Amino acid sequence: MYITVKHTRIRFGVAHDFCSNSRQNSIDLAQYSPERIRNFSIIAHVDHGKSTLADRLLELTGTIKRGHGQPQYLDKLQVERERGITVKAQTATMFHKCNHNGSNTNDVDKAPTFLLNLIDTPGHVDFSYEVSRSLAACQGALLVVDAVQGVQAQTVANFYLAFESNLAIIPVINKIDQPTADPDRVKAQLKSMFDLEPSECLLTSAKTGLGLEQVLPSVIDRIPHPPGNTSSPLRMLLLDSYYDEYKGVICHVAIVDGMLCKGDKISSAATGYTYEVADVGIMHPELTPTGVLLTGQVGYIVSGMRSTKEARVGDTLHHNRFSVEPLPGFKPARHMVFSGLYPADGSDFEALNHAIERLTCNDASVSVTKESSSALGLGFRCGFLGLLHMDVFHQRLEQEHGAHVISTVPTVPYIFEYSDGSKVQVQNPAIWEPTVLATIIFPSEYVGPVITLCSERRGQQLEYSFMDSQRAFMKYRLPLREIVVDFYNELKSITSGYASFDYEDSDYQESDLVKLDILLNGQAVDAMSTIVHKLKAQRVGRELVDKLKKFIDRQMFEITIQAAIGTKVIARETISAMRKNVLAKCYGGDVTRKKKLLEKQKEGKKRMKRIGSVDIPQEAFHELLKVS
Ligand SMILES: Nc1nc2c(ncn2[C@@H]2O[C@H](COP(=O)(O)OP(=O)(O)OP(=O)(O)O)[C@@H](O)[C@H]2O)c(=O)[nH]1
Numbered sequence: 001m002y003i004t005v006k007h008t009r010i011r012f013g014v015a016h017d018f019c020s021n022s023r024q025n026s027i028d029l030a031q032y033s034p035e036r037i038r039n040f041s042i043i044a045h046v047d048h049g050k051s052t053l054a055d056r057l058l059e060l061t062g063t064i065k066r067g068h069g070q071p072q073y074l075d076k077l078q079v080e081r082e083r084g085i086t087v088k089a090q091t092a093t094m095f096h097k098c099n100h101n102g103s104n105t106n107d108v109d110k111a112p113t114f115l116l117n118l119i120d121t122p123g124h125v126d127f128s129y130e131v132s133r134s135l136a137a138c139q140g141a142l143l144v145v146d147a148v149q150g151v152q153a154q155t156v157a158n159f160y161l162a163f164e165s166n167l168a169i170i171p172v173i174n175k176i177d178q179p180t181a182d183p184d185r186v187k188a189q190l191k192s193m194f195d196l197e198p199s200e201c202l203l204t205s206a207k208t209g210l211g212l213e214q215v216l217p218s219v220i221d222r223i224p225h226p227p228g229n230t231s232s233p234l235r236m237l238l239l240d241s242y243y244d245e246y247k248g249v250i251c252h253v254a255i256v257d258g259m260l261c262k263g264d265k266i267s268s269a270a271t272g273y274t275y276e277v278a279d280v281g282i283m284h285p286e287l288t289p290t291g292v293l294l295t296g297q298v299g300y301i302v303s304g305m306r307s308t309k310e311a312r313v314g315d316t317l318h319h320n321r322f323s324v325e326p327l328p329g330f331k332p333a334r335h336m337v338f339s340g341l342y343p344a345d346g347s348d349f350e351a352l353n354h355a356i357e358r359l360t361c362n363d364a365s366v367s368v369t370k371e372s373s374s375a376l377g378l379g380f381r382c383g384f385l386g387l388l389h390m391d392v393f394h395q396r397l398e399q400e401h402g403a404h405v406i407s408t409v410p411t412v413p414y415i416f417e418y419s420d421g422s423k424v425q426v427q428n429p430a431i432w433e434p435t436v437l438a439t440i441i442f443p444s445e446y447v448g449p450v451i452t453l454c455s456e457r458r459g460q461q462l463e464y465s466f467m468d469s470q471r472a473f474m475k476y477r478l479p480l481r482e483i484v485v486d487f488y489n490e491l492k493s494i495t496s497g498y499a500s501f502d503y504e505d506s507d508y509q510e511s512d513l514v515k516l517d518i519l520l521n522g523q524a525v526d527a528m529s530t531i532v533h534k535l536k537a538q539r540v541g542r543e544l545v546d547k548l549k550k551f552i553d554r555q556m557f558e559i560t561i562q563a564a565i566g567t568k569v570i571a572r573e574t575i576s577a578m579r580k581n582v583l584a585k586c587y588g589g590d591v592t593r594k595k596k597l598l599e600k601q602k603e604g605k606k607r608m609k610r611i612g613s614v615d616i617p618q619e620a621f622h623e624l625l626k627v628s
Pocket residue numbers: 044045046047048049050051052053072084085086121122123124174175176177178204205206207208
């Protein structure tokens with residue numbers, strides 16, 4: 001059947017009658033056939049200006065008002081605003097008038113309007129899973145590179161993610177307003193590293209607006225339209241999901257084939273469950289109901305899903321009347337770091353369970369299993385994509401869900417191998433530990449310190465070259481255990497902040513590792529034990545004991561803190577006895593003041609964990625995470 005909407009004839013498939021909803025809403029998506037749609041991502045190394053560029057494009061297209069007073073508009077989470085980083089990919093739909101050859105037209109009335117879906121992605125390595133999912137909904141990417149810093153480690157990683165997804169890549173050299181900007185050097189780097197032609201590079205300043213007028217015409221001209229089939233039965237890819245207090249689970253979807261209308265009955269290819277679509281629309285960037293989504297469009301649906309277990313990222317959703325070939329989906333996320341999460345107040349287990357369930361609905365890359373610890377009670381073992389990811393997850397649990405948690409020392413997934421296969425008699429146990437392939441790019445004068453750091457962290461150099469006269473490029477195989485704790489901070493500090501770092505997971509290697517236990521008054525605290533390399537055990541044991549001594553308050557009895565390997569104690573400290581009396585300075589009989597102080601102390605105690613008879617503050621657990 002054919003429909004004529006504003007001079008555009010679009011054929012909609014036999015699989016579905018055109019639904020009247022699209023006309024009921026102010027945005028009429030029916031006029032955007034796949035040829036008039038571009039789906040693109042902005043990818044870059046951290047801080048090269050993705051979110052600022054996204055802001056400018058939203059302003060340029062009138063999607064948000066100029067000077068809306070909130071920079072990095074698409075970074076909505078509190079944790080993103082506080083840390084100045086993007087954690088979640090965000091989508092915004094823009095409408096832009098442009099001629100077919102990609103040039104902005106002077107004759108505004110005659111030029112066709114394009115629907116552009118922009119996906120702002122995180123830059124940090126820990127969130128590259130988020131990037132690869134976003135790229136699945138795109139046909140092209142703007143690769144933003146800072147004109148001063150040039151190509152950095154995540155530029156390399158993100159380029160290859162986009163390249164392997166067969167996306168059209170438009171290099172954008174940003175921050176050209178900076179006095180030390182050197183776009184020619186960056187062009188040469190892009191040519192030598194990725195074979196991107198210097199003539200294809202756009203030069204912009206997202207800050208001053210310089211060169212921005214070329215960006216959208218290039219997107220329209222150089223990025224292909226989505227390939228889907230409008231007349232095939234509906235197939236849509238579930239890209240992401242999150243939980244909304246009022247609407248329930250909201251899913252972000254990309255329509256690969258066919259069309260979807262409000263009220264449709266859809267099924268999940270993964271679970272077989274059927275749902276009715278209660279609401280459908282686009283992220284504009286706020287949720288904007290449209291009643292319909294057509295082939296090639298990216299938007300959201302609300303369909304009565306109740307939990308993350310139902311909203312599986314990478315799932316194919318289709319009309320329940322038709323069976324379809326499921327889409328390839330995504331590689332499952334590989335968890336690099338594991339940590340136990342326990343309620344700071346043991347009785348809050350159910351509340352923490354609820355908070356984790358809600359948050360994993362918004363961050364499906366976290367794995368969660370229940371566990372119990374003799375020291376901390378009932379809790380969860382969670383797998384994260386990296387240390388920053390773990391940190392951000394904790395922060396979001398506290399900020400968005402009011403949960404107070406204690407997290408245990410992060411571990412990496414070791415494999416224990418027994419020499420004769422028997423579980424009873426172990427003669428020569430070997431531990432296999434995971435390794436990563438790390439890419440490090442930094443100014444050449446820091447070669448010495450970087451090599452020293454990598455060898456201290458048991459790294460094996462695989463590649464060493466110079467990108468140009470100023471920047472060195474190194475590839476190392478490093479044990480994952482060595483990089484999860486503070487490696488990046490140290491790398492930054494020895495290179496005056498100029499090094500960039502990225503890693504991908506690699507094989508397991510056999511290593512000489514030992515289990516280091518922490519004992520409080522002779523009792524081992526399972527939540528504090530860690531696995532370390534034999535040669536480092538002495539130093540790590542000493543540091544852990546010293547840190548604990550600093551953080552545990554004196555109590556009414558003496559406390560001994562020991563680090564031990566098996567039965568051998570390698571470090572020991574003692575905290576002498578004292579009673580901390582908060583009322584000590586409170587002379588006289590002001591009862592309300594005394595009550596207040598006691599209340600405050602009680603509140604403080606909530607954030608302590610009683611292990612045996614020793615109270616340990618939450619900060620002590622956090623500090624232990626930083627010892628490598
Ligand atoms: N001088 C100058 N500064 C810029 C320009 N574009 C962005 N910035 C600044 O660079 C910093 C980082 O910008 P963001 O847009 O947050 O960078 P990002 O790539 O989105 O960072 P992540 O979300 O953490 O990956 C901010 O302080 C911006 O104001 C530019 O063209 N010129």
